Amino acid sequence: MSSPRVQKIFEALPDQLKRLGGYTVDLQSILKWQGRDALGRDACVLDIDATTWADNNRRVIIVAKEASDKNNTAGLKTQSHSQGQAMGSSVSFIVYAETPEDHTGAQAQWLRIVQHALVGQLGAPMQLLLTANDTQPTVDGVNGAVATASTTDAGTLLPYGGVAYPGGI
Numbered sequence: 001m002s003s004p005r006v007q008k009i010f011e012a013l014p015d016q017l018k019r020l021g022g023y024t025v026d027l028q029s030i031l032k033w034q035g036r037d038a039l040g041r042d043a044c045v046l047d048i049d050a051t052t053w054a055d056n057n058r059r060v061i062i063v064a065k066e067a068s069d070k071n072n073t074a075g076l077k078t079q080s081h082s083q084g085q086a087m088g089s090s091v092s093f094i095v096y097a098e099t100p101e102d103h104t105g106a107q108a109q110w111l112r113i114v115q116h117a118l119v120g121q122l123g124a125p126m127q128l129l130l131t132a133n134d135t136q137p138t139v140d141g142v143n144g145a146v147a148t149a150s151t152t153d154a155g156t157l158l159p160y161g162g163v164a165y166p167g168g169i
Contacts, residue, residue: 003042006064006091010034010044013062013117021113023048032059038141041065042091045143048110053136058110061096061139062118067125092125093118096137096151099130119157128154 014030017023025048033045047059067090095114100107111128118126129151131137138145 003064003091006042007034009064009122010042010062013044013046016117016121017046017113020116021109033143036141037063037139043139043142046114055098055134056101056105056107057098058107059097059137060111060114061137061142062114063094063096063139063142064091065094066090067092092127094127094129096129096131096139096149098135098137099133099152101133115157119159123159123161125156125158127156130154 010031011034014028017030018025030046030048031044032047032051035043037043042064044062045059046062047053047057049057049059053059095111095118097111097114098107100111102108115126115128118124129137131149131151135149137151138147138149140146140148
């Protein structure tokens with residue numbers, strides 16, 4: 001699945017995150033990579049600190065997955081009324097990040113701002129997957145990675161409004 005809409009969301013995120021966090025970094029430098037992962041899903045790498053990863057970087061990998069329930073039920077996917085086919089533009093997000101050193105530091109604040117932008121402002125469900133502290137978050141096919149790092153599922157955050165299943169935007 002690849003969607004021009006998702007690519008536009010990724011391109012707009014750095015500006016939104018910069019405003020939410022009060023960061024003074026160069027806007028163009030935050031989006032480090034954009035493309036598709038090994039499964040063909042749209043993905044991007046956002047990092048405020050550096051081009052290459054180092055421990056404690058404020059880096060996230062965001063993967064857009066086709067919106068559906070946990071069982072991938074076809075009847076719950078967004079469909080085209082004229083064709084009866086699932087549309088590829090309705091997505092939820094998976095965020096991969098390093099577990100922060102502490103809950104009050106810059107890394108933790110960065111994760112809260114990413115969560116606020118995706119769940120709070122876009123109204124998109126977001127699954128948070130954390131690698132161990134000091135372990136680079138990687139996803140197979142993203143930014144040259146050949147494997148997905150081991151992660152702990154920190155849960156799926158749903159937007160406000162009593163959503164019964166993690167659909168998408």
